[in-house]
Amino acid sequence: MKVVKRWFFVWQEDQERVFLEDMALMGYVLKKVGLGKYEFEEDVPCERIYQFDFRGLSRIPEEEYLQLYADAGWECLARFGGWYYFSKLKTEGEEIEELFGDNQSRRQKVHRVLFFLLLTGFPLYYQTLIVFPGINLVDSTLPRFYSFFHGVMIVLMLLHMSAIVLIGRMAWRLKRRISE
């Protein structure tokens, strides 16, 4: 087993994919994904394709979802925070190497991510901009802790904002491509 610490943000899907595909070339197959942490199992070096899906809220149960992808040759190697890491071995021939075949469905996926970001954004922004500045640090017993925590939240909020802007731009570009 091999553990690699790497950070990829939600808008860096392509970089993450290349990283995982390079690891497969070196003989490491993904086993588990954590926060900034990837666990691999040793295997023979091979050309693997990785694709990610964000399922979001769906009426279709997870087991049916995974079965459908498995029938199309996609193995779910890991899950993390609503994301599913699918992979298949690269073969010669006309195998489909992408999870999404048209811009319409690519856009649907981006919208699922965007919807999730907006949902989580509300409590995060509320905490950071309204609740924390309202705490009286002078009377508080743990002023240092609170300012540290507030700092962390501000960083998180800025990352979150970047995610919304960049994912939003992705959605907009796909929309433009569809209407052309």
Place this chain on the structure above:
Amino acid sequence: MRIERFSPLTEATYYILLSLLQPLHGYGIMKKVDSMSEGRVKLAAGTLYGALSKLSQHKLIKSVGEDADNPKRKLYRITEDGRQLLRYEVVRLGEMYDNGLIEMGLER
């Protein structure tokens, strides 16, 4: 409900609806679409899944049980609304096709 608001369908969605005139599970839809289009239309798994979610959400298809061999494979079938939409779409495409032949002076 005005069924025309779902038109025009994407190529993938059109073929999925068409294949669901008979009950099929996801993998069955992929194979059916592949054979109907003689290998031209390959449904990507994510595209199919997204379309199935959306179509069921709008009640254009419905779940009608599960595969006898593997209960994780749910069977779907088109609804009356779905049929109406398909009919509308076939007529619309027919008009486009006919006009294409006429304007370009092609033989059918």
